[in-house]
Amino acid sequence: MIGWYVVGILAISLLIVVQQGGHYLVARACGLRVNRVRIGFGPVLLRVAPRDGGLWLTVLGKLTRRLGAHDAARHGPAVLELALVPVTGYTEIAGLSPFEEIDPHDRGSYANAGPAARALTVASGPLANYLLAVVLFFAAFLGGGRAVEERRVPVGVGEALLLAVQAPPRVVAELIAGALDARAPGREFGGIGKRLAGEAQGAWPERLHLLATLSACFGAANLVSLLLARRAKRPP
Numbered sequence: 001m002i003g004w005y006v007v008g009i010l011a012i013s014l015l016i017v018v019q020q021g022g023h024y025l026v027a028r029a030c031g032l033r034v035n036r037v038r039i040g041f042g043p044v045l046l047r048v049a050p051r052d053g054g055l056w057l058t059v060l061g062k063l064t065r066r067l068g069a070h071d072a073a074r075h076g077p078a079v080l081e082l083a084l085v086p087v088t089g090y091t092e093i094a095g096l097s098p099f100e101e102i103d104p105h106d107r108g109s110y111a112n113a114g115p116a117a118r119a120l121t122v123a124s125g126p127l128a129n130y131l132l133a134v135v136l137f138f139a140a141f142l143g144g145g146r147a148v149e150e151r152r153v154p155v156g157v158g159e160a161l162l163l164a165v166q167a168p169p170r171v172v173a174e175l176i177a178g179a180l181d182a183r184a185p186g187r188e189f190g191g192i193g194k195r196l197a198g199e200a201q202g203a204w205p206e207r208l209h210l211l212a213t214l215s216a217c218f219g220a221a222n223l224v225s226l227l228l229a230r231r232a233k234r235p236p
Helices: 002-029 115-144 157-182 190-201 204-231
Strands: 034-051 054-059 062-069 079-093 146-148 151-153
Touching: 002 034, 002 079, 002 115, 002 204, 115 157, 115 204, 157 204
Parallel strands: none
Antiparallel strands: 034 054, 034 079, 054 062, 146 151
């Protein structure tokens, strides 16, 4: 039983790494300055940070070894951290916070970037989760077919790909509708929980389907949270 909890934590960690990796890579490609990428919360287990012209690894707060040379233009100032409980994460991009003071001449600030760069940076994390969900759904449909009433029907590569592309927004909408319906008088939330629990206990295609569903939900939640944060007014 404990082993499955560990597998669950590792699966969620994978979704977070993909999400924050998307933000980091696109922000860097757009010329924005990434100050920190953190996976997890609690005490920091591993940290990679630039220092004295090199990239240094710190384990449990103790500087251990130099990993290589640090090229400021190529690597930027980002500090990479892995914390004890790897079920959350964030990418700290200069100028992204609405409460951050902005230098109008800072070309690496999100606040001074063009509309396309800002949109790509915000959308990159959810898009990375969407693409991962598509890959996982594709493997699940190809290996387990699609459900028709009470049985599974094999599908070909083309149909599996089409179903995989359509699945992420569909499963998110179904979960939202199910959650809203569960709050109505006389309704129970158990249906969603039973379905997800059944996928977790099923064969590998069902487990891939569950992980893909979680990836799609992570992406949707990340996009909504970033859009709400950007709507906050900067302090005078």
